[in-house]
Amino acid sequence: MNKKRNLWLVAGVAILLAALVSAFVMLQPSAKEILTQTIEISKTIDNGHAVVNIVVDSPEEKFSAKVEVWGRHDDEGPGAFRLEVLETDKEDAVGAVIVSDGETVWAYSPSRNKVFTGTAEEARAAMEEKEPMHDKFDGEEVDHPENAEEAVDKLLEYFEAKKTGTETIADANAYQIELKPIPEQMPAEYTAAGGLLNLWVDQSRSVPLALSYTGGSMGEVSITALELEINQGVDKALFSFEIPAGAEVVGFAELKPESLSLDEAVASAEFEVLTPDFTPEGATLIDVLNVKGMIVQQYTLPEGGSFTIAQGQTDEAKKPSTEEQVVNVRGVEGSLFTSEDGSKVALGWSEGELSFYIAGNIPVEQALAIAESLK
Secondary structure (H helix, E strand, O other): OHHHHHHHHHHHHHHHHHHHHHHHHHHOOOHHHHHHHHHHHHOOOOEEEEEEEEEEEOOOOEEEEEEEEEEEOOOOOOOEEEEEEEEEOOHHHOOOEEEEOOOEEEEEEOOOOEEEEEEHHHHHHHHHHOOOOOOOOOOOOOOOOOOHHHHHHHHOOOEEEEEEEEEEEOOEEEEEEEEEEOHHHOOHHHHHHEEEEEEEEEOOOOOEEEEEEEEEOOEEEEEEEEEEEEOOOOOHHHHOOOOOOOOEEEEHHHHOOEEEOHHHHHHHOOOOOOOEOOOOOOOEEEEEEEEOOEEEEEEEOOOOOEEEEEEEEOOOOOOOOOHHHEEEEOOEEEEEEEOOOOOOEEEEEEEOOEEEEEEEOOOHHHHHHHHHHEO
């Protein structure tokens, strides 16, 4: 009799434990729910302070840095922020400070003793113009999600989201969410590069604590919060900047690329500037720019399109990311990217210490023909 009672007792305990485990599992939020809550919480953040560790290891760039950031949200206009580089192995960035009060931006480089300043719009334009090929793929118009659920649904059209575990980051328990690209949904250039994203979200505050990109041909990037404070108040004095005595002041508006004639570009360059023997019918050379030592030839097309030829010195040869991107151009391997509809192309390759890029509203065949005709 006692044995039967003991069996029933053991069975009852086992059933109770199973029920408790099932209930615990059911109560755990899914990856989608965590992402939705994170977006919802972001709308309630008025100010914040963080110390962040950044590591970049890519074929083009390798560096690490620890930065301190303060920010303040403003419903009526751009927010204010301050960023200070605390530690870095990138010499020209040691001690750098970037500050904005919402209207004016200051960027101070102690190593150069220069302060770059101007409006937020001028700063944004200057950053875009630093990259001569920044418009090789214009962003397509998309419908902006009206709420967090729609935003996550849109994200999940391109990524598979999976909760893969938990980890302690910045003294907080965090969910780890893996975001794996869906190949057939992603643009060809991203599919070819490969890799996946991991996001760590604070379990109690629903705010991101870390982000990483790994497993792709573009290398690895990690951004990890070492400290994070949300809505604890930020001193307004942090969002002003006093120009150091003796520092050179340069306006962002003055950083526009130097416009040259083709003859002037050839004379000023420290390398032989090549020009195309072949261009699409009706193509017109409208400008030649010197962008940080890179010579950029800009052409327009009769139907309103355009394309660009850029060439300049580089420290290391660029390599195609995968076999799917490899093309033979001028006797070397190059990287080729095309938009989904084939209306835009970007072709890049290296010859010795020189890098070349051709991009714009032209088909692949014309981009390759232009490249082969460069003399």
